[in-house]
Amino acid sequence: MRLSRLLLWTTAGAGACDAVTVEELAHNVSRIESLREIKDVTSTFAQLAQFGRYADMAALFAPEGTLLWGNTSIQGPEAIKTWLEADAGDMNGRLPGSLDTMVLTTPLVNLAVDGKTAEGRWNGWRFQGDGKGATRMRGGIWENEYSVTQEGRWEIGVMRYHELYEGGYEGGWRNVGGRDFGLVPEFHYSAEEAGVPIPRGVAGVVGEGPEGVGLGRRIEDLNDEDEVRNLQHAWGYYVDRRLWGEVGELFGSHSWGVVRVDNVGVFEGPGGIKEGLERWMGGEGLKQGVLNEHLIFDTVVKIRQEVDENVPDAERMADARGIEIGLVGDQEKGTASWRFSFFQSSFVRRNGIWQFLNVTIAPLVVANYSDGWGHGGVMPASTVDPVLLDYTTRGTNKPIAQTATADSFEELSRRLSRSYGYEGAESISNAYGFYIDFIDGAACSLMAAIHHPYANKESPFAGFYHTRQRVLEACTQAYGTSARPTRSAISFHWRPQPVIHVSQDGRSASLRARLLQPATDKTAGTIRGGMYHDQMVLDENGSWKLWSLTIDEFYWTMNSWKEGWGGVEVRDKDAPDQPPPRDLVRQYPPDLWLNEMEGEREVGFMGGRERYVSWPEIQRMWFGYRNPVSGGVPENGSYWPGCVPCYQHKPEWGMTKHGWQEPPTGPTLVRAMFAPGNGSSDDGTFISVSVSPGPGEVVEGVVRLVGEQVELEYVLTEKDEGRVTFELPRNLSGGFHLLEATFSGSNRLKPGRDMIDLTLPGGPGSRLGD
Secondary structure, three states: OOOOOOOOOOOOOOOOOOOOOHHHHHHHHHHHHHHHHHHHHHHHHHHHHOOOOHHHHHOOEEEEEEEEEOOEEEEOHHHHHHHHHHHHOOOOOOOOOOEEEEEEEEEEEEEOOOOOEEEEEEEEEEEEEOOOOOEEEEEEEEEEEEEEOOOOOEEEEEEEEEEEEEEOOOOOOEEHHHOOEOOOOOOOOOOOHHHOOOOOOOOOOOOOOOOOEOHHHHHHHHHHHHHHHHHHHHHHHHHHOOOHHHHHHOOOOOOOOEEEEOOOEEEEHHHHHHHHHHHHHOOOOOOOOEEEEEEEEEEEEEEOOOOOOOOOOOOEEEEEEEEEEEEEEEHHHOEEEEEEEEEEEEEEEEOOEEEEEEEEEEEEEEEEOOOOOOOOOOOOOOOOOOOOOOOOOHHHOOOOEOOOOHHHHHHHHHHHHHHHHHHHHHHHHHHHHHHHHOOOHHHHHHHHHOEEEEEEEEEOOOEEEEOHHHHHHHHHHHHOOOOOOOEOOEEOOEOOOOEEEEOOOOOEEEEEEEEEEEEEOOOOOEEEEEEEEEEEEEOOOOOEEEEEEEEEEEEEOOOOOOOOHHHOOOOOOOOOOOOOOOHHHHHOOOOEEHHHOOOOOOEOOOOOEOOOOOOOOOOOOOEOOOOOOOOOOOOOOOEOOOOHHHHHOOHHHOHHHHOOOOOOOOOOEEEEEEOOOOOEEOOEEEEEEEEEOOOOOOOOEEEEEEEOOEEEEEEEOHHHOOEEEEEOOOOOOOEEEEEEEEEOOOOOOOOEEEEEEEEEOOOOOOOEOO
């Protein structure tokens, strides 16, 4: 069985083959499952460190696996376990007051053509303390190698840690050895390979199982993982701003759910969830000097293969687990603290929309910034049993034999391309961060090469440059054209916690990610934070490229390690509204200046309009997507979807002008209800179906109303304004009827559905309701 076009990770005519067979589709499913498992095995390595489970960490290595830590080489799981235990000593997360929180983030993983090996690059932190006064912090880059067993389980072959900065808590981190940095840790990928996590080519994959078996369910799992991961990451951004109303909506229309904060309490239902979060983090919203950053790392998602019959209306269920580091403070109260925690969440899918069911936050160490965590924390020890998720069963979820038509395989390929788009968008996002960290003339060429020829990129505090060539020339204008043999300082550009929306055809994506900027030099380090709002496209060669890149910086900063985020003074009210323009804008003016962008979008940002806002003042946070459950937008109007300069100022730069679809901004809400007058009259029974998109989005597509004796269809156009009313058949039998209303989706909108039931006279029962 063959299709007329290849929809997975290629555009028309661009792939290594021009058709997809069942076997090839099965290979592609296995490859994406492999990418996910490689990321999960690495995140699990980090999660285990929080509990000093070094034997379990070592067991993730292949029998001949190697750990290269700086100049130290350790081979084999038993030797790796012994080294990890000795290296940690009493800073092992097991002893009272001890801490060992490791994060491995911003993955860029490339699978080999044969599907049996892979390489990956990560940023990493490690925070340790023994509870008796000793502390240690480390940061660097990991370049790892992976291999798959005959049983289909991925293992770590080589874990290679490049030490870049370290230090004790009191003095903060600094360059390792107080030295200049030399060569950049070698990239395992080229600029072209950065956007191709799965290479083109036909090769078998170990352990993929019978041909074509269970493909529909496995692809559904991958799509659902994307939704759940987005939901967990979106939670973090609402929490950062203490938007408790938005957080409550993540639990569904009735906010039914449970939040447990260990050693604080268990809170149920709409009022309880808000109360619990306020007790743990404070009241609604932020005021000057309040920081509530809760950084999410190493999220592992597991889709359950069965639902809990006690959960109402559950279609599917899922779990997520990860690491959270809180940077919290209130300048007015003179408080600042670190919070090292893990989280465990459960989710339920209802009417096609995933929502939270419960969240557990388990603080391991909470420490005042002034004291650090060397002597433990200020809260009792955690009472939550950590339950790690089994990430190795994706390829065994094959309960459904796929015996569908050619059209259904085309649909499966399209759906799979969306999950591959998620991987491609994350990869090219992190490639940008890795290149810009070590920016110089050589890195300018690499950074520009991962942009599409018609891309646009913001240069901080200046404006947007349009086209790859202009992006390159702006960079070389600022940094020259030569590589730097050494450097004394680095400001990193981590891009963790992505929320990624992929277009319906899988060829474009919108991404929001943090800017987390650890900085280091020969004397001390700092951290500061902002936000990226980007778009990506799949080019004609099958490689993901950046289409638009916007950075909002900074939301919070620190001037020195000693003073931290709580020690930054308010900017003088008599200071100029904006600093003098960068040399760059005088020497090489942007195509769109930030201060030319009318409206609210760049108000308050440095280089933008009006007086810029500087921490500890609270900068406005913009959202490029709607609430992933309710579909709502922020009440303060901070909603700006898609390409930031294209939305109002440069529409000709938009991806739709160049043949790509605009990715969705959130759920499509479908509601079926009885027409006015309870829907029943002498003239018949009427069901009204409404389809609600985001602001400015047009509803076009097929609406169906289907039941055992009902099959109705209508094609919505713009003039229908998202609503159609169906008259039910006059010959419908009496009794109970369950009807499903569906919207097929469109180039911009996700599919959606709703259920409605009614009982007609002449059969059992007499109710008419929804």
